[in-house]
Amino acid sequence: MTQFPDDDLPLTAFLRQNRSTVPPAAIDFEDRLMATIAAPQPIQQPRSQWRQQLRWAVPTTIAASLLIAIGSYQWMTPKTPTEADLAKLEAFMQNSWEGSVPNTSGTETLSLEMTHSEPSL
Amino acid sequence: MLTGVEWVNTQTPNRSLPEPDDKPDAYLVQLCLQGDQQSFRLLYRRHQQRVRSILYQMCGLSTLDDLVQEVFLRAWKGLPRFQQTAQFSTWLYRITVNVASDQRQSFARGRSHLQVLSNQTPTQADGPDLINLHYQDLVQRGLSQLSLDHRSVLVLHDLEEVPQKEVSEILGIPVGTVKSRLFHARSAMRKYLEAQGVRL
Numbered sequence: 290m291t292q293f294p295d296d297d298l299p300l301t302a303f304l305r306q307n308r309s310t311v312p313p314a315a316i317d318f319e320d321r322l323m324a325t326i327a328a329p330q331p332i333q334q335p336r337s338q339w340r341q342q343l344r345w346a347v348p349t350t351i352a353a354s355l356l357i358a359i360g361s362y363q364w365m366t367p368k369t370p371t372e373a374d375l376a377k378l379e380a381f382m383q384n385s386w387e388g389s390v391p392n393t394s395g396t397e398t399l400s401l402e403m404t405h406s407e408p409s410l
Numbered sequence: 411m412l413t414g415v416e417w418v419n420t421q422t423p424n425r426s427l428p429e430p431d432d433k434p435d436a437y438l439v440q441l442c443l444q445g446d447q448q449s450f451r452l453l454y455r456r457h458q459q460r461v462r463s464i465l466y467q468m469c470g471l472s473t474l475d476d477l478v479q480e481v482f483l484r485a486w487k488g489l490p491r492f493q494q495t496a497q498f499s500t501w502l503y504r505i506t507v508n509v510a511s512d513q514r515q516s517f518a519r520g521r522s523h524l525q526v527l528s529n530q531t532p533t534q535a536d537g538p539d540l541i542n543l544h545y546q547d548l549v550q551r552g553l554s555q556l557s558l559d560h561r562s563v564l565v566l567h568d569l570e571e572v573p574q575k576e577v578s579e580i581l582g583i584p585v586g587t588v589k590s591r592l593f594h595a596r597s598a599m600r601k602y603l604e605a606q607g608v609r610l
Contacts, residue, residue, distance in 0.1 A: 301596075303608070304569060
């Protein structure tokens with residue numbers, strides 16, 4: 290292991306003897322420093338406000354997300370059709386069928402009518 | 411004969427200080443942590459001269475007041491994180507070296523042409539006072555030639571007479587590294603001074 294000499298006395302003495310004199314601080318420096326310390330610190334306050342806002346923002350966002358999820362589920366789920374809706378749908382399908390198939394054979398029309406007719410006793 | 415309190419009040423007649431200036435740093439730090447700014451004023455008075463000297467040796471005069479203020483502001487804000495196991499002075503000088511280091515890096519980025527010209531200006535001295543000024547100038551210039559690591563160690567140990575163990579705590583390096591840096595810093599400084607005609 291390298292050993293370094295502890296002292297270089299001539300050099301150290303020269304440096305200490307010829308070190309520059311430190312200029313004194315301004316007369317009001319101490320008071321200005323203390324005034325700066327006493328002033329409210331602008332950096333910490335916004336950070337704490339930001340944290341407080343974040344504390345409220347998280348549960349609010351979660352609640353809003355839940356509401357949107359529930360609402361969209363109800364909106365997307367198809368409603369149970371009423372009797373009137375079913376009758377309208379049936380009439381629409383019947384009209385569509387008759388409109389798309391040429392009315393040349395009476396058997397097809399008859400068979401279709403038979404399927405929709407009430408069973409005879 | 412004046413007591414400690416009277417002496418302080420004589421020096422600063424418009425301020426009333428709560429405690430005499432003989433309390434240990436740790437006690438004043440505790441008071442500061444309770445929001446007592448006057449205790450911090452005492453800590454400032456106790457340590458400002460050395461902080462100022464370190465900053466002056468490492469960074470020069472141009473921004474000295476600003477740097478001193480920066481050190482004590484950082485100290486005030488950092489007091490809640492200060493671990494009481496360490497000495498307050500060691501912690502404060504570590505902040506001082508950090509501030510000086512930041513400033514030196516800023517200097518390195520924006521070194522002005524004027525400063526380069528100033529470094530090239532020859533200084534010849536005739537009378538004894540001028541010789542002393544010349545030597546002071548050489549010491550400052552020699553320090554500015556050193557790297558930040560070497561300069562920190564040389565300023566703290568050889569100029570401010572901080573013991574090597576405390577230097578190692580301030581800089582966060584082993585004592586062996588302090589010795590090594592001190593050796594190389596002295597060698598570089600000696601070489602510079604001898605090149606300038608100084609016989610040691």
